[in-house]
Structures are given as structure tokens and as C-alpha cells.
Amino acid sequence: MDRTFVMVKPDGVARGLVGDIVSRFESKGLKLVAAKLEKLPEKRVREQYQEHLEKPFYPSLQHYITSGPCFLMVWEGRNVVKVARAIIGATNPAEAAAGTIRGDLAMDIGRNVVHGSDSPESAKREIGIHFAGTELVAYKRIDEPVLYE
Template identity: 50%
Template sequence: MERTLIIIKPEGVQRGLIGQILARFEQRGLKFVGLKMLQMSPALAEEHYAVHKGKPFYTGLVKHITSGPVVVGVVEGRGAIKMVRTMMGATNAAEAAPGTIRGDFALEIGYNIIHGSDGPETAAREISLFFKPEELLDYRLASESWLYEEQANQ
């Protein structure tokens, strides 16, 4: 199983979209193993977006993500990173397909509702920024035997 980080950004929180967004991941069959709401500090935002430091949009990213509460979660499932990225849609919401989170709820790149880790190394780094190991749960969903073929035969 693979784990990845999601962040529902301030515009998603302020627009009352938390439940709808989280529900999409659960309905797809992904499992939340960590979830919390927080106000991101500038220091944490700078660390989270360190890969973009020096780029023209970096200051705006930090300012935006710290402008209001966010919801951070760790999602688990087979191929979770790719699945979450597909469900989110294109980074530029204007290009995101209908049916994706950004395609259904966002209009532009700056307020694109959600962040998701882009690979295994990034996911591990980002998860460790927001969650202590003891805050991540390890449990089995009763529905797993109906989600993964080999689980049904165990």
C-alpha cells in the first residue's frame, strides 16, 4: 500500500468543500490514515514549498497557503499517489477535466483547491512535515475485501 499527502487549501475550506472532497477519496476506496485541520505557519509553508524557492510564484504560494485554515490528510491505497493526482486534475484548474476535483470546483491555477504529493519521495517528506509517526493509524477497512481482488481470497 502507498501513502500520500493531500491538503485542502484555504479556498476549499472557506467555500465549505471539505466534506465533498474527502468523500470523493473515500468513495473511490482510498483510506484516510491521518487527518487534521490547522493554520499553517509561514515557516511550515516555506519548508513545504522549499522546492519552489527562488521561483517567481514562491512568495505567493506561501502567502496563500497561510491565509486561512487548511485540512491535511494522509491517504492510503494501492497506487494512491497516481490515483489522487488523477482525481485532483490538472494543476491549472482552467485545464482540469470535469469530474476531477479542480475541474468541478476551481477556475484558476492560484486557487486550485487541493494539493497532492507528486511522487513517493515527496509524499514521505511532506507527510513527515505534518504528521508524527504516531499520528498515522494502521488499520484495515471492512470493505477492503471488496476493493482489492486478492484481499477477497484471504
């Protein structure tokens, strides 16, 4: 099975949306294999958003991500990066479809509730930034036989 990284950002945590967000991934049939709530240190934020370090919006992004706790998760499933991105919705909530996390729960691109890896390569890198291998738990969901052919 494939893995991806998903993070509920400080606005999602502050608004009490963690349970709703986790429920959407679980209801789809994805398996939660790691999770933790923490206030991210600036070093890991820089690693997480390395492609944006030189962009004018980065200081604001860093301030926002370090402003409160984030809920970090690793999800597992077939084609999980693509599936998770569909559940999350477009980066700009104004363009996100109804039924997606951002389409239902966010109003502004600067407070779009959740981050999800955009490729399998990014997922591997982001998981490595935030989780030690020993923090990922292997188990079987009871409904796996009816989720996949």
C-alpha cells in the same frame, strides 16, 4: 499499502469543500489514516514548497497558504499517489477534466483548492513535514476485500 499527502488549501476550506473532497477519496476506496485542520506556520510552508522558494510566485503562494486554515490528510491505498492525482486533476483548473476536484470545483491556478503529492518520494517527505508517525492510524476498511484482488 502506499501513502500520499493531500491538503485542502485555504480557498477550499473557506468554500466548505472539505466534505466533498474527502468523500471523493473515500468513494474511490482510499483509506484516510490521518487528518487535521490547522493554519500552517511559515516554516512548514517553506518546507512544503521548498522547490519553489526562489521562484517569483513564491511570496504570493506563501501568503495564500498561510491566509487561512488548511485541511491536511494522509491517504493510503495501492498506487495511491497516482490515484489521488487522477482524482485531483491538472494543476490548472482550466485544463482539469470534468469529474476531477479541480475540474469541478476550481476556476484559477492560483486558487486550485487542493494539493497532492506528485511522487511517492514527495509523499513521504510531505507526510513527514506535517504529521508525526504517531498521528497515522492503522485500521482495516470493512470493504477492503472487495477493493483489491
